[in-house]
Amino acid sequence: MTDVSSAMPAxxxxxxxxxxxxxxxxxxxxxxxxxxADGSPIGITVASFNSVSLDPPLVLFSVDRRCLSLDDLRxxxxxxxxxxxxxxxETSNRFATARGNKWEGVSFAGxxxxxLPGALAAFECESHAQHDGGDHVIFVGRVVRHxxxxxxxxxxxxxxxxxxxxxxxxxx
Numbered sequence: 001m002t003d004v005s006s007a008m009p010a011x012x013x014x015x016x017x018x019x020x021x022x023x024x025x026x027x028x029x030x031x032x033x034x035x036x037a038d039g040s041p042i043g044i045t046v047a048s049f050n051s052v053s054l055d056p057p058l059v060l061f062s063v064d065r066r067c068l069s070l071d072d073l074r075x076x077x078x079x080x081x082x083x084x085x086x087x088x089x090e091t092s093n094r095f096a097t098a099r100g101n102k103w104e105g106v107s108f109a110g111x112x113x114x115x116l117p118g119a120l121a122a123f124e125c126e127s128h129a130q131h132d133g134g135d136h137v138i139f140v141g142r143v144v145r146h147x148x149x150x151x152x153x154x155x156x157x158x159x160x161x162x163x164x165x166x167x168x169x170x171x172x
Contacts, residue, residue: 023158023159023160024158024159025158026156026157026158026163027047027048027049027156027157027158028047028049028083028084028154028155028156028157029045029046029047029083029084029088029092029154029155029156029157029162030045030046030047030049030061030081030082030083030084031043031044031045031046031081031082031084031091031092031095031116031119032044032045032046032061032063032073032079032080032081032082032139033079033080033082033108033114033115033116034072034073034076034078034079034080034114035076035114036072036075036076037072037075041103041114042069042072042073042076042079043069043095043102043103043106043114044063044067044069044073044095044096045092045093045095045096046061046062046063047157048061048062048136049061049081049083052140056142057142057143057146058128058140058141058142058143059081059123059125059140059141059143060138060139060140060141061081061138061139061141062133062136062137062138062139063136063137063139064135064136065135065136065137066135067098068098068099070137073139074130074137076127077126077127078124078125078126078127078144079114079124079125079127079139079141080114080115080116080122080123080124080125081122081123081125081141082114082115082116082119082121082122083119083120083121083122083123083154084119084120084154084155085118085119085120085149085152085153085154085155086152086153086154086155086156086164086165087118087152087155088116088118088119088155089155089162091106091116091118092155092162094106115147119149120148120149120152120153120154121146121147121148121149122146122147122148123141123143123145123146124143124144124145124146125141125142125143125144126141126142126144127139127141127142128140128141128142153165153167
């Protein structure tokens, strides 16, 4: 019997190993929300969100070029980055799917484009720039409004699965 891993092309094996190594970097989970030109909502889950600049206030996230909503996101002038609370695993899974009615039973909170209720933080952004990121597109948004809850804990993704944050202080 042939070992499948040894029969795999070296480039594919290297890509798989690279992905496994990247999974060792713990990330928060966010849902990007916006709307299409016709006003219908867009929502996708990302684990590639971070700050860029305080002055001006800029954040970034990246989206796989295979994402079905990519063209709509590229055309969007505004979007919201919703940082998920650890209780929102189902929300993360819902918006990570490519199809189906992601919005069934979901309402927006407050003003702006798609602030999800229960999110730990929300950054409402105007589109600032888009950059080539290989198999992803990097979106940079200028934050125009932000809000945070200070009583929750973030949803963490590590090693290919959701994890909880241990809030026990670590000795220096």
